[in-house]
Amino acid sequence: MLQLRIFSAVQNCRCSYRSFHSSSVTSKYADTLEILGDKYHTDEITNVTPSILSKIPLQVHKQTGHPLNTLRSIIESHYPDFSHFSSFNPLVTPFKNFDELAFPKDHPGRSVTDSYYIHKNLMLRTHTSAHEVEVFSKGEDKWLLTADVYRRDEIDGSHYPVFHQMEGARLYSADASGMKQVEEDNERLSRHLKMSNIIIEDIPHISPTNPVQRTHDPVHSELVAKNLKLSLNSLLLRLFGSTASEEPLRVRWIEAYFPFTSPSFEVEVFFRGKWLEILGCGVVIQSTLDISNVEGKIGWAFGLGLERIAMILYSIPDIRLFWSTDERFLSQFKDGEITTFKPYSKFPSCFKDVSFWNAQGSAPLHDNDFCDLVRDVAGDLVEDVKMIDSFVHPKTNRSSSCYRINYRSMDRSLSNEEVNELQKSVVTRLTDLFRVEIR
Numbered sequence: 001m002l003q004l005r006i007f008s009a010v011q012n013c014r015c016s017y018r019s020f021h022s023s024s025v026t027s028k029y030a031d032t033l034e035i036l037g038d039k040y041h042t043d044e045i046t047n048v049t050p051s052i053l054s055k056i057p058l059q060v061h062k063q064t065g066h067p068l069n070t071l072r073s074i075i076e077s078h079y080p081d082f083s084h085f086s087s088f089n090p091l092v093t094p095f096k097n098f099d100e101l102a103f104p105k106d107h108p109g110r111s112v113t114d115s116y117y118i119h120k121n122l123m124l125r126t127h128t129s130a131h132e133v134e135v136f137s138k139g140e141d142k143w144l145l146t147a148d149v150y151r152r153d154e155i156d157g158s159h160y161p162v163f164h165q166m167e168g169a170r171l172y173s174a175d176a177s178g179m180k181q182v183e184e185d186n187e188r189l190s191r192h193l194k195m196s197n198i199i200i201e202d203i204p205h206i207s208p209t210n211p212v213q214r215t216h217d218p219v220h221s222e223l224v225a226k227n228l229k230l231s232l233n234s235l236l237l238r239l240f241g242s243t244a245s246e247e248p249l250r251v252r253w254i255e256a257y258f259p260f261t262s263p264s265f266e267v268e269v270f271f272r273g274k275w276l277e278i279l280g281c282g283v284v285i286q287s288t289l290d291i292s293n294v295e296g297k298i299g300w301a302f303g304l305g306l307e308r309i310a311m312i313l314y315s316i317p318d319i320r321l322f323w324s325t326d327e328r329f330l331s332q333f334k335d336g337e338i339t340t341f342k343p344y345s346k347f348p349s350c351f352k353d354v355s356f357w358n359a360q361g362s363a364p365l366h367d368n369d370f371c372d373l374v375r376d377v378a379g380d381l382v383e384d385v386k387m388i389d390s391f392v393h394p395k396t397n398r399s400s401s402c403y404r405i406n407y408r409s410m411d412r413s414l415s416n417e418e419v420n421e422l423q424k425s426v427v428t429r430l431t432d433l434f435r436v437e438i439r
């Protein structure tokens with residue numbers, strides 16, 4: 001099991017399930033926030049930061065020549081007869097992000113430590129699956145949807161609180177004619193894959209631990225799960241096949257759990273000596289189709305993380321680069337082409353530690369709260385943040401935390417004064433917002 005965070009197969013596979021505690025600090029929010037030209041009220045759970053809000057209008061997945069845009073169009077061209085969407089609003093209700101997809105009421109993804117809220121009834125989508133019901137309700141049977149998604153997370157070279165996912169789905173009629181179509185598709189895809197340089201480690205399409213849904217005919221479910229696997233194996237071959245040169249591409253399927261699919265799977269690809277988690281998928285749960293007023297159909301859906309794949313294909317070493325406006329980055333890429341990124345320079349790191357006593361009687365500051373604070377002060381000048389120590393004082397029972405911040409720009413050398421100023425602001429905000437005592 002690579003991760004515990006059930007709905008995060010796709011980017012950030014580090015588990016971030018911890019105790020819940022509210023991180024929001026109401027005093028730092030104005031009564032209203034303006035997002036994409038509209039005004040929204042805030043409340044006691046508002047936790048979206050200015051640095052996150054500033055990313056919303058950027059839409060890098062639609063910028064000509066940007067690696068994420070090229071990757072999106074390559075995947076879209078692999079599914080030419082699907083509808084392609086890429087302009088859905090990132091603000092959704094928690095109902096849409098979670099309930100429509102059968103997430104349990106106590107799912108940790110709902111907590112303010114894991115997700116960004118504008119207010120109680122409005123949040124930044126945490127995954128593209130949030131739009132499944134909306135798209136199925138339009139009567140769409142085969143579609144792809146690309147979007148920016150938002151999750152509170154720690155800071156390092158492969159994690160960023162804003163990233164991009166692509167959701168794909170395919171529905172068939174749950175009757176003899178629909179199943180005949182699935183079988184024909186399966187045969188066609190199998191033939192294509194047999195001729196290719198790919199080694200697939202598979203698992204049963206259904207099993208007792210990865211069950212068929214009660215309302216599904218097991219034969220239909222099996223055919224659809226097989227179709228899902230064949231379709232995605234063929235996509236992975238398109239994406240990674242050529243990079244692997246003479247070496248066959250190795251793909252492995254793993255049983256998974258998602259609230260909104262059953263059976264469910266994750267897919268990993270072997271790349272440069274490591275298994276990398278690429279996507280989550282499964283047979284769409286019946287209740288999602290019911291809410292969408294779709295009758296008599298069965299089908300699959302998948303969600304993949306674009307940054308993860310683009311970092312591999314383009315050899316992009318740091319996830320912050322996807323947000324770079326530096327010409328030395330952007331000018332390297334041509335629309336529609338995958339080329340190897342040439343790092344222009346690696347500038348020096350500057351490490352700064354901060355240790356503090358947490359407020360008397362309160363739980364230790366959540367890592368994600370610390371990281372959002374640092375991100376808000378230093379933006380993309382922070383490369384990673386590590387907790388290096390934590391303990392509870394045996395007599396006073398007060399907890400202490402120590403973090404190490406690595407400041408490094410991707411574009412230039414930072415001066416000592418500049419870093420000291422940033423660190424000073426981090427410390428001031430820490431004491432102002434979280435009432436910690438610096439040690």
Ligand code: DAH
Binds near residue numbers: 007009127167300301
């Ligand atoms: N939304 C999931 C995530 O962000 C990924 C996913 C899993 C999407 C299964 C799907 C699916 O469509 O069927 O981790």
